[in-house]
Amino acid sequence: MSDSLANRMGSLPSRAAPPYQPASSASLADILERVLDKGVVIAGDIQINLLDIELLTIKLRLLIASVDKAKEMGIDWWEHDPSLSSRADHSTSRLEEENQRLREQIEALRADAALPPVSAPEAATPRRRPAKRPTAHTRPGPGDT
């Protein structure tokens, strides 16, 4: 999918063209926006349903803005398309960042409340207030009792 649509269209073998009549002078974009998007919609027996056609249209327009709409409809072909999946990666890393931040906050809260640290902390999570804890074992001062 890395090669562009235009390239793929441009490099079509000539056999793909209809073999029987003078090609219409109309551009492919003008034809597709009419035959896919317009025309009488009447139920045929073979249901390539309108969803498929709609998605095709979206794909051909290469409008990223329309991807959300397609996703709402539960179709995710673009997830396999590296050129479109960067957003997914981005949201994953944001989630990880947030997890990390939350873990640190929890550690800080535990430390403040003098609770023991989480028994199996993630390796990368730094402990808070490590320096103070040992002093808790020192003897109380003489005037304390």
Add this chain to the structure above:
Amino acid sequence: MSDASLTYAYAVARDRTPALAAEAGTLTGVAGAPVRLLTPDRTTTPVAVVSHVPAEDFHEAALHRHLEDLGWLEALARAHHGVIEALAAHTTVLPLRLATVYLDDDRVRAMLDDNQKLFFDGLERLRGHVELGVKLYVEAEPRPPAATDAPPDPALSPGRAYLRRRRTEQDARHDAHRAAEEAAQRIAVIARAHAVQWARHRVQEGELATGPGQNVVNDAYLVPADHVRAFREETMHATDGLPGLRVDVTGPWAPYSFATLTPPEPGTASAP
């Protein structure tokens, strides 16, 4: 043989006129089979334009798979359009959405019977009209009034010269967009004189967009056949005296963009 083929429907026309039948007889359909006209079971009108297609390529799963193949899709779209274009030159046709496929001819006849009134109404509304496409482009590199390749003013520092050049370019772009509005208004005036209906298409900005410049208007007009020439000629002049703009008129098309049929809502009164 018949169980290995399905019936692909292209369009619906009012009557099986000799001219239409003769034209259809010269056409080959999307999969190489001859184009035919079918009439309904109970009457003689309307007629459907059909051809056989191989079931192995047009049953559900195969079609779904094929449509992902852009080469296949292009061939299908061009062939579909080719049949409709050839017939639309003879009579008003209602183009059907790409890939409207039936199990056999009888199913198409039944479909004609079921939707007879809908088709008649649509055909009557569109009779004698064609669709014209109008696209307006702002040229990608608006030509600033003072050519940028003129030698820089020696009195200006390089920074100031750069800023001045940027400003000139921005002004040129701004002018181009104002000019586009002006041209769009001129086209609206022309349309009021010659067109009866208007449809807005999305501007072509994908990689399929052809031609230089940025497409800012992509409209379709329903025009009576005897106004096509005047509409086209006047529209081609809509950008006269407006630098950085280009107008493109396409068609005549079969009335794809106006072939929306509104079936009566079952059991509901019409909306207020």
